[in-house]
Amino acid sequence: MSSDRATMPVAGPAAREPGAMAAPGEIPLCTPVMHPSAWTYVKECLDTGWVSSVGTFVTRFEQAMAAAVGEGVSGVATTSGTAALHVALQLAGVRRDDEVLVSTLTFIAPANAIRYLGAHPVFVDAEPEYWQMDARAVVRFLREQCDVDGGAVRNRVTGRRVAAIVPVHILGHPVDLDPILEVAREVGLPVVEDATEALGAKYRGQPIGSFGASSCLSFNGNKLLTTGGGGMLLSADPALVGRARHLTTQAKSDPIEFVHDEVGYNYRLSNVLAAIGVSQAEQLTAHLAAKRSIARRYEAGLGDLPGITTMREAPWADSAFWLYTILIDASRFGSSSRDVLRALQAEGIQTRPLWQPMHRSPAHAGEGSFDCPVADALVRDALSLPCSIDLTPAQQDRVIAVLRRLGGASA
Numbered sequence: 001m002s003s004d005r006a007t008m009p010v011a012g013p014a015a016r017e018p019g020a021m022a023a024p025g026e027i028p029l030c031t032p033v034m035h036p037s038a039w040t041y042v043k044e045c046l047d048t049g050w051v052s053s054v055g056t057f058v059t060r061f062e063q064a065m066a067a068a069v070g071e072g073v074s075g076v077a078t079t080s081g082t083a084a085l086h087v088a089l090q091l092a093g094v095r096r097d098d099e100v101l102v103s104t105l106t107f108i109a110p111a112n113a114i115r116y117l118g119a120h121p122v123f124v125d126a127e128p129e130y131w132q133m134d135a136r137a138v139v140r141f142l143r144e145q146c147d148v149d150g151g152a153v154r155n156r157v158t159g160r161r162v163a164a165i166v167p168v169h170i171l172g173h174p175v176d177l178d179p180i181l182e183v184a185r186e187v188g189l190p191v192v193e194d195a196t197e198a199l200g201a202k203y204r205g206q207p208i209g210s211f212g213a214s215s216c217l218s219f220n221g222n223k224l225l226t227t228g229g230g231g232m233l234l235s236a237d238p239a240l241v242g243r244a245r246h247l248t249t250q251a252k253s254d255p256i257e258f259v260h261d262e263v264g265y266n267y268r269l270s271n272v273l274a275a276i277g278v279s280q281a282e283q284l285t286a287h288l289a290a291k292r293s294i295a296r297r298y299e300a301g302l303g304d305l306p307g308i309t310t311m312r313e314a315p316w317a318d319s320a321f322w323l324y325t326i327l328i329d330a331s332r333f334g335s336s337s338r339d340v341l342r343a344l345q346a347e348g349i350q351t352r353p354l355w356q357p358m359h360r361s362p363a364h365a366g367e368g369s370f371d372c373p374v375a376d377a378l379v380r381d382a383l384s385l386p387c388s389i390d391l392t393p394a395q396q397d398r399v400i401a402v403l404r405r406l407g408g409a410s411a
């Protein structure tokens with residue numbers, strides 16, 4: 001998942017793996033782009049000694065992200081997006097043996113966070129149009145296969161309590177949230193948005209990350225904004241934010257004495273990384289504009305190619321186009337997505353398949369799932385294309401030209 005240059009292997013065969021660091025002349029999949037202000041802010045941390053988990057940059061970064069996500073929202077910076085999800089789920093009331101509805105087509109982090117709490121993911125298929133969690137499947141399950149007894153939602157088949165819904169907005173595009181929010185209200189379930197791939201996206205004009213009881217962001221190396229590694233929990237509920245701050249700082253409850261009133265976590269982001277975050281946050285509009293412009297150029301260059309489905313944007317969505325992805329229909333295009341991956345690799349162009357869907361993950365074998373034929377088909381056909389913020393039009397045209405040649409179309 002990571003494309004953090006600093007942690008990637010150097011030249012050699014490993015460097016040619018999808019997601020690995022690009023060799024000179026190669027076109028990487030999605031690499032971080034730093035702005036000069038990061039040097040200034042990090043230097044300030046080093047010069048003043050404010051390097052740890054308390055400092056002005058932590059606060060500034062939290063405020064910048066909260067402002068980007070919505071009015072009245074506050075943020076708690078964390079060491080990773082996964083850490084933010086772990087705490088968000090705990091604060092949503094997820095407990096051992098509960099079930100949590102989550103997208104099957106996702107990076108593994110939200111499924112793992114559910115398991116950290118001893119709870120069980122129930123994997124929901126994707127819809128074929130925008131590749132997001134199928135909202136209708138969530139509604140059907142909760143209305144037709146669950147009972148609401150004494151305020152608890154219970155899965156009639158397993159007898160387990162259903163504790164939360166985690167829509168994962170993948171690849172920068174929002175999940176169709178209205179039906180999910182409506183049924184959640186109806187049965188009394190909290191929604192925790194995994195907004196890690198969709199910072200800057202909007203659903204019906206409102207920023208993603210502002211809809212659930214809480215939401216989570218990630219600042220991993222290849223995300224829209226990066227601190228190298230980091231995350232944030234966001235919520236408009238001040239009590240929840242206070243609890244998150246407490247839990248992420250080892251639940252220390254006395255300003256002087258080392259008294260901890262519950263089992264907490266060491267999950268707070270350092271001021272040094274937050275300083276990079278503040279620099280990145282200043283680039284949010286520019287980074288979003290770059291992603292949208294890359295999406296437009298791919299659409300123009302590939303949209304007419306037989307056997308290729310380009311990334312759509314729902315009428316109710318403003319996509320952040322975080323990771324530009326196409327579907328390749330092997331029978332119509334003439335080669336499969338994996339053949340194309342290898343052919344592009346031979347041309348020095350890094351691409352990547354989507355994640356193994358969670359209902360097939362060995363890490364989550366035996367967990368509950370609906371039938372997920374759509375996610376299976378999407379994963380078979382999908383290929384993510386180079387889309388770094390600093391991808392040049394010339395590089396992008398090269399990717400397009402190679403794809404057109406492979407598809408047998410005249411350039």
Ligand SMILES: *Cc1c(COP(=O)(O)O)cnc(C)c1O
Nearest residue numbers: 080081082107109110196218220
């Ligand atoms: C990146 C990501 C996360 C969080 O990842 P971290 O590396 O822990 O910051 C969570 N969910 C999804 C869908 C992601 O893509």
